[in-house]
Amino acid sequence: MLPEEQRCPHNEQVNCANCRLNSICLPLAIADDDIIKLDEIVQRGKPLHKGDKLYRQGSDFRSVYAVRSGAIKAYSVSPSGEEQVTGFYLPGEILGVDGISSHRYSSTAVALDTSAVCEIPFEQLESLSLQLPKLQRHFFQLMSREITDDQKLLTLVSKNSAEERVASFLLSMSARHTRRQLSEQRFHLPMSRQDIGNFLGLTIETVSRVLGRFKKNLLIEVDGRDLFIADLDGLRAVARVNH
Amino acid sequence: MLPEEQRCPHNEQVNCANCRLNSICLPLAIADDDIIKLDEIVQRGKPLHKGDKLYRQGSDFRSVYAVRSGAIKAYSVSPSGEEQVTGFYLPGEILGVDGISSHRYSSTAVALDTSAVCEIPFEQLESLSLQLPKLQRHFFQLMSREITDDQKLLTLVSKNSAEERVASFLLSMSARHTRRQLSEQRFHLPMSRQDIGNFLGLTIETVSRVLGRFKKNLLIEVDGRDLFIADLDGLRAVARVNH
DNA sequence: CGGCCCTTTGACGATAATCAACGGGAGTGG
DNA sequence: CCACTCCCGTTGATTATCGTCAAAGGGCCG
Numbered sequence: 180m181l182p183e184e185q186r187c188p189h190n191e192q193v194n195c196a197n198c199r200l201n202s203i204c205l206p207l208a209i210a211d212d213d214i215i216k217l218d219e220i221v222q223r224g225k226p227l228h229k230g231d232k233l234y235r236q237g238s239d240f241r242s243v244y245a246v247r248s249g250a251i252k253a254y255s256v257s258p259s260g261e262e263q264v265t266g267f268y269l270p271g272e273i274l275g276v277d278g279i280s281s282h283r284y285s286s287t288a289v290a291l292d293t294s295a296v297c298e299i300p301f302e303q304l305e306s307l308s309l310q311l312p313k314l315q316r317h318f319f320q321l322m323s324r325e326i327t328d329d330q331k332l333l334t335l336v337s338k339n340s341a342e343e344r345v346a347s348f349l350l351s352m353s354a355r356h357t358r359r360q361l362s363e364q365r366f367h368l369p370m371s372r373q374d375i376g377n378f379l380g381l382t383i384e385t386v387s388r389v390l391g392r393f394k395k396n397l398l399i400e401v402d403g404r405d406l407f408i409a410d411l412d413g414l415r416a417v418a419r420v421n422h
Numbered sequence: 423m424l425p426e427e428q429r430c431p432h433n434e435q436v437n438c439a440n441c442r443l444n445s446i447c448l449p450l451a452i453a454d455d456d457i458i459k460l461d462e463i464v465q466r467g468k469p470l471h472k473g474d475k476l477y478r479q480g481s482d483f484r485s486v487y488a489v490r491s492g493a494i495k496a497y498s499v500s501p502s503g504e505e506q507v508t509g510f511y512l513p514g515e516i517l518g519v520d521g522i523s524s525h526r527y528s529s530t531a532v533a534l535d536t537s538a539v540c541e542i543p544f545e546q547l548e549s550l551s552l553q554l555p556k557l558q559r560h561f562f563q564l565m566s567r568e569i570t571d572d573q574k575l576l577t578l579v580s581k582n583s584a585e586e587r588v589a590s591f592l593l594s595m596s597a598r599h600t601r602r603q604l605s606e607q608r609f610h611l612p613m614s615r616q617d618i619g620n621f622l623g624l625t626i627e628t629v630s631r632v633l634g635r636f637k638k639n640l641l642i643e644v645d646g647r648d649l650f651i652a653d654l655d656g657l658r659a660v661a662r663v664n665h
Numbered sequence: 666c667g668g669c670c671c672t673t674t675g676a677c678g679a680t681a682a683t684c685a686a687c688g689g690g691a692g693t694g695g
Numbered sequence: 696c697c698a699c700t701c702c703c704g705t706t707g708a709t710t711a712t713c714g715t716c717a718a719a720g721g722g723c724c725g
Binding site: 259263276277278279281285286305306308312315316318319320321322323324325327331333336338339379419 | 500502506519520521523524548551558561563564566569577581662
């Protein structure tokens with residue numbers, strides 16, 4: 180199989196016959212010849228190094244971005260100075276839509292690893308959506324999906340214990356790897372414990388202790404950020420949520 | 423001034439010259455003659471009694487709704503049986519967009535009081551959005567707004583103390599009343615302590631105790647669900663967030 | 666009047682935060 | 696090459712916030 184950043188949404192080679200799309204990934208992919216028009220407005224490439232910022236909270240909103248490789252973290256800082264990690268974006272996922280409402284990004288996006296993203300200028304996406312009903316629908320769905328995901332996260336954070344939160348998080352990462360045809364059980368966490376804790380509303384110490392307990396109970400094996408889920412069903416039982 | 427449900431988005435009388443709109447409220451209002459077309463697809467009325475369900479989690483998604491009067495609560499039940507209140511919708515606000523992504527509502531909406539809503543069939547809204555760029559943009563913004571609001575709520579619930587959460591909640595309610603030209607300080611809470619607690623990730627007892635403390639510190643006066651914010655700045659200081 | 670739900674208040678306890686110390690790896694500079 | 700620092704992660708001891716359990720009062724409606 181090709182390296183991930185050269186694969187199309189169908190995980191075939193570049194210019195796969197099914198989608199004719201080589202610059203942008205799953206979430207906006209439409210099985211239709213119209214996709215070529217979308218492909219034309221997408222800015223390629225944009226390689227990012229670890230720590231590079233894709234956009235900053237408060238800066239003018241221009242584009243949304245599709246991740247092609249690597250991993251991006253989005254976080255926002257509240258007026259009171261609290262920092263909140265609002266999401267991690269993996270290849271095939273789209274970020275930046277939070278900026279639409281106020282014409283400014285409400286969060287900062289930073290690369291956790293060397294990453295590649297596609298830039299999709301929003302004005303052009305808007306005009307194109309007026310011509311391509313399927314694209315408009317896709318984009319409505321994408322945003323609606325982000326809303327329901329946020330609401331699930333809210334439930335997780337406000338109703339579940341530390342163990343349940345961490346278990347759910349690991350299963351979510353696993354599921355997203357599976358979607359990309361990668362291992363369900365073995366993968367690398369691109370973010371620090373700090374980031375995981377912040378995202379889940381826990382301290383770094385609690386995250387570390389919970390992972391320690393999972394390890395002791397033979398649910399997982401961890402070495403730094405390398406993770407192996409030894410007992411998927413066991414972890415699901417802890418999470419009490421089906422992923 | 424007319425009763426709220428008879429007022430247009432500009433808080434004037436029915437058929438106000440500025441907007442020619444008498445069926446749907448602020449969030450989708452566009453200062454443009456095109457609005458008439460939108461007005462045509464909106465279903466009027468729909469009076470709801472306290473406890474009536476507007477839609478149910480898992481049922482087919484057909485429409486989004488604009489609240490005209492009263493108050494609606496949205497909540498979802500996770501696979502594990504946890505109930506999570508995801509939002510309260512007051513006059514001028516729109517709910518139901520969570521159903522777009524999966525063609526099914528991901529939450530249940532129930533009237534907290536006698537309420538009136540307008541139904542906006544989504545398929546028609548979609549087609550109309552293809553013709554009216556401003557409407558499309560408005561809807562994108564509406565959804566983006568919901569995303570940023572959810573993320574603020576997540577920060578509140580995962581990073582702030584019980585007192586900060588309740589104070590922020592009261593200030594949010596106050597701000598939304600102010601937008602409707604109603605009193606900033608004195609209003610009625612349409613939801614139970616249970617609902618507030620669930621929404622904020624707290625138990626009913628904690629909510630009650632926090633309100634008791636606010637009362638003792640002369641920040642508020644409460645009598646059941648009737649609230650008077652005696653010291654707005656004091657409450658803002660507790661919330662540490664500017665509303 | 667009686668039952669039910671909502672709310673308040675108190676006593677107690679558990680979960681996760683805080684405070685603190687330490688080890689390891691990466692990068693830097695001598 | 697080695698010392699140095701910085702960041703990340705782990706682990707332990709203690710604390711505090713909020714949840715749980717329990718009881719009781721008030722309002723609404725049949």
